[in-house]
Amino acid sequence: METVIAFIIIFGSLVFFHELGHFLFAKKAGIMVREFAIGMGPKILALRKKETLYTIRILPIGGYVRMAGEDFDTVELQPGYRVGVILNNNDEIEKIYLNRDVSNPNVLFLETESADLSKDLFIEGYDEDGNLVRYNVSRNAVIYEKGQETLIAPYDRQFDSKSLGSRAMAIFAGPLFNFILAFFIFLAIGLLHGIPTNEPIIKEVISDSPAYAAGMEAGDFVKEVDGKPMETWQEFTETIQANPENRLQMKVERNGEMVTLAVVPEKMVEAGREYGQIGVMYESPLEKNALKAFAFGAEQTYSWMKRIFELLGMLVTGKFTIDALSGPVGIYKATEEVAQWGVFSLMNWAAVLSINLGIMNLLPLPALDGGRLLFFAFEGVRGKPVDKQKEGMVHFVGIMLLMVLMLIVTWNDIQRFFF
Structure with missing residues (x-):
């Protein structure tokens, strides 16, 4: 049980800080963050604060920050689609119902002729008397569909509306925060436990x-x-x-x-x-010195980054095989062994894992942060972004390949530790 708790705390902390980096720099750039999730799969806890839904999900194997405008996030109303709307005091639409069975007496029903819920923010359509009417849509309008509420995202709040630098920083911030977390863990070890002389x-x-x-x-x-x-x-x-x-x-x-x-x-x-x-x-021997603890934190972070890059180089050159890689099962077993050496050993292990998570996410592979940064590099060279559908297909294939790799690594872990 202690190992399970230690694993959840360590892995949860690494994922939390990774996603916190994405979240903070997205908010700094003015991007609407729809969800901040720790874990994957079904929700077990959810809390909405302003425009963001904060969730904890059942599988402690990852997390994500869902930004407005990503992954076909926006809603498009096609001509002929019947919607219900409620107006505010300024005669702007503040609520949009996509369900046809709305019983609220204040709802006006329109058969959509044209609409833009992103840039121009309007809905034009025929009312129940057959008149063509046009209403502006509030920037804070909410869409209701099958019991779900979704804030509209004006284009200036969407990911794609931001400068290349802001978008790249929002993506790079995840791995960056893993490196920062590792530094502070090593710093804490130096301050609390001491620095080897x-x-x-x-x-x-x-x-x-x-x-x-x-x-x-x-x-x-x-x-x-x-x-x-x-x-x-x-x-x-x-x-x-x-x-x-x-x-x-x-x-x-x-x-x-x-x-x-x-x-x-x-x-x-x-x-x-x-x-x-x-x-x-x-x-x-160990010595406690605040200034040296800062140097120790930086030196250890750099040293482990260098070591992990060297291992990646060995993997590329064939000196290191895929059989030696570990997934969640291997990390769990390693955590079990490290826990026997005490809290400072666990802290050191957490720092190393945080660096590893940051570096792995920076690899220029589809579906990873590094893959997205690679597309931004192409955009910088070309002067225009890569087609969204083509990029989405590349990331989809990347996710499938990563899932296959994860299954292989997990099976290797199971064979190594249980057979």
């Missing part, structure tokens, strides 16, 4: 090892190797690995005194590579 301090000496034979002890602070100062654990390990079977003079600080030791790294061979090893274990 990376100082070359020995935690444990393995018995019957070259270090044990040389007289090294737990707690020794390595200062020099063959006269070269050792600033970090990485410098120390690189020096040891580069000198298999070579006698090294080391100066270590022990209980406030300097001690000189001689050690000969044992030669190890792995994948045809020779390297030295002396048999010591390391655990970096």
Whole structure:
């Protein structure tokens, strides 16, 4: 149960911040956001505030922000279509009923001759006496159909009406907020748990090892190797690995005194590579420092972004196969293992997942944020947008392919963990 809760909180938080990025930059650009959804599938909770419906859906595997003007969002009234309307005090239409069985006595019925609910905002049609009448439509008019209420979206509130830069930023903001979330998680780890100092301090000496034979002890602070100062654990390990079977003079600080030791790294061979090893274990001391915590957050975010891009490169070159990918099942099992190491390990895992989610969404693939940004790049080069129907077809095919990939990855996870 604890793993289920941890998984839902982590995955829900990553999706929430991703969609929050889309939402905030869409609102900043003046785009009407019809729905802010966490999860997929049927609604389990819904709250309408002003023009946006906020929902939590049953499947915790994603989310979305539905913006006005996207995915054939607008309503078109064809000639001959019979609608019911209610006027406000300015004789503007404020309610439009597409159902034919409206019982409200204030409803006027019109047989549509022409209408525009996007730019010119009017409905022209024949009333019940056969007269041709024309009414302006309020910018806040509501359409009622089969028990559903939908605000009309004037063109200046639609996604496509905005500049290329505003549209691109509304899409890019989702992955961007994942990177920002990861930074703040790493920052919190640094502030609350501490930052590794990376100082070359020995935690444990393995018995019957070259270090044990040389007289090294737990707690020794390595200062020099063959006269070269050792600033970090990485410098120390690189020096040891580069000198298999070579006698090294080391100066270590022990209980406030300097001690000189001689050690000969044992030669190890792995994948045809020779390297030295002396048999010591390391655990970096932690330090709490607000300024260093900011640097730690930025460094960790950059480091993990670089690492994930390297893995993607290996996938493209064939050094990394699709069998090694993980989906929701694999992420759940990894969360179960990480949870055993405590809350800070879970926080670190959440930050890494957030970076991964951001990068995956930026891949230039149909149906992903990166695919949409690629179409914006084409628009910038061509000077005009790609045909909406063609773009929609490309994204539809992309969604189908992604669903197939998700099924394959999930099946691989099930086989790996349960068979």
